[in-house]
Amino acid sequence: xxxxxxxxxxxxxxxxxxxxxxxxxxxxxxxxxxxxxxxxxxxxxxxxxxxxxxxxxxxxxxxxxxxxxxxxxxxxxxxxxxxxxxxxxxxxxxxxxxxxxxxxxxxxxxxxxxxxxxxxxxxxxxxxxxxxxxxxxxxxxxxxxxxxxxxxxxxxxxxxxxxxxxxxxxxxxxxxxxxxxxxxxxxxxxxxxxxxxxxxxxxxxxxxxxxxxxxxxxxxxxxxxxxxxxxxxxxxxxxxxxxxxxxxxxxxxxxxxxxxxxxxxxxxxxxxx
Numbered sequence: 248x249x250x251x252x253x254x255x256x257x258x259x260x261x262x263x264x265x266x267x268x269x270x271x272x273x274x275x276x277x278x279x280x281x282x283x284x285x286x287x288x289x290x291x292x293x294x295x296x297x298x299x300x301x302x303x304x305x306x307x308x309x310x311x312x313x314x315x316x317x318x319x320x321x322x323x324x325x326x327x328x329x330x331x332x333x334x335x336x337x338x339x340x341x342x343x344x345x346x347x348x349x350x351x352x353x354x355x356x357x358x359x360x361x362x363x364x365x366x367x368x369x370x371x372x373x374x375x376x377x378x379x380x381x382x383x384x385x386x387x388x389x390x391x392x393x394x395x396x397x398x399x400x401x402x403x404x405x406x407x408x409x410x411x412x413x414x415x416x417x418x419x420x421x422x423x424x425x426x427x428x429x430x431x432x433x434x435x436x437x438x439x440x441x442x443x444x445x446x447x448x449x450x451x452x453x454x455x456x457x458x459x460x461x462x463x464x465x466x467x468x469x470x471x472x473x474x475x476x477x478x479x480x481x482x483x484x485x486x487x488x489x490x491x492x493x494x495x496x497x498x499x500x501x502x503x504x505x506x507x508x509x510x511x512x513x514x515x516x517x518x519x520x
Contacts, residue, residue, distance in 0.1 A: 256431075263436050270440045277447040282396050285450040288407035289389070289443030295411065296418035296439035303422025304432055319420045320504025321511075323476045325413030328509035330472035332516050333410050334391060338465035346462040353470015357383070357478075377421055377478070378434055384475045385441025387468040392442060393449025394464070398456075409515035411442060416508060417475075 270293070277286045338346030360380055392407055418439065422432040 259431055259434055263434065266437055266440050266444070270443045273443060273447040277443075277451065281447055281451040282400060284402075284404045284407060285393055285396050285446050286443075287404060288392060288411060289446050291408060292385075292411040292414050292442040293439045295414035297436055299415045299418030300422040300432055300435050303419040303424075304426045306419070307423045307426035320500065320502070321416035321508035322413055322420045324505035324508030324510070325416060325512045326472050326476035326508075327505075328512040328516075329410055329413060330469045330476070332513065333406075334465050334469040334472065338462050338469055341458045341465065342462035345459050346466045349463045349466015350470040350473070353387075353467040353472075354474050355470070356467070357471050357474025377424060378437065380471075380475055380478065381417070381421060381435070381438035382441055384471050385438045386445050387464075387471050389442040389445035389447075390449055391465060391468045393446035394461075396446075397450050397452070405515065405518060409512055409518075412512050412515055413508065414439075414442075 270289075274286060274289065277283075277289070335346070335350065338349055340346075357380060360376070360383060388410065392410060396402060396407070418435055421435055421438075425432040425435070
């Protein structure tokens with residue numbers, strides 16, 4: 248192993264260790280001062296995404312395109328529906344114009360982050376832009392979850408589970424993507440921690456009920472959800488998968504799984520109401 252590769256690997260291990268340690272510290276504080284439902288949701292999110300990593304790695308090693316279609320499609324549909332039914336309505340109710348503007352800005356931020364980080368992170372630290380986007384996505388989602396439960400502590404645990412229901416397919420799809428690119432899929436432990444990193448501290452503080460602020464936050468989170476979902480859907484339509492599906496008469500798999508992923512989230516939402 249070259250000295251450059253060793254330094255990159257060491258940096259990655261240290262970064263994952265720091266983030267995991269921070270999540271554990273926040274969890275202890277959350278158990279004492281916060282909402283136990285937020286603590287549960289944070290760790291369910293972590294185990295859902297991290298547990299899907301070895302499955303994605305194995306799928307990449309087997310080089311099967313159809314499971315890749317399934318994972319990307321499920322993740323895309325679940326993210327779109329999560330944003331549409333959990334985040335967008337809150338943003339628009341708080342302030343219609345600012346909420347919709349937040350959605351547009353969130354999508355724009357997603358594409359900007361993708362463009363900026365594509366070279367800088369990949370070339371220096373071997374951290375793919377997909378990881379950065381997923382981290383940004385989970386941090387915003389965690390903030391929203393913490394905010395919701397801090398404002399309405401009587402909400403059921405099922406609501407939070409519905410919001411994070413896309414974590415497993417997203418972790419699988421991202422792990423398969425990273426492993427296929429010969430990058431470290433275990434760095435997905437970073438976004439796996441993302442929900443807890445923001446949800447736990449937010450659930451322990453009182454946030455001001457300012458309509459413009461709420462609309463902006465929920466709108467931004469919606470836009471970032473949409474951007475990450477679009478990225479997964481675009482990946483599911485890549486030339487590799489398109490070649491595979493078109494030659495087996497199954498080019499509808501990506502779209503079908505997008506509806507399946509979205510349908511699962513919708514059913515969880517209906518049950519949680």
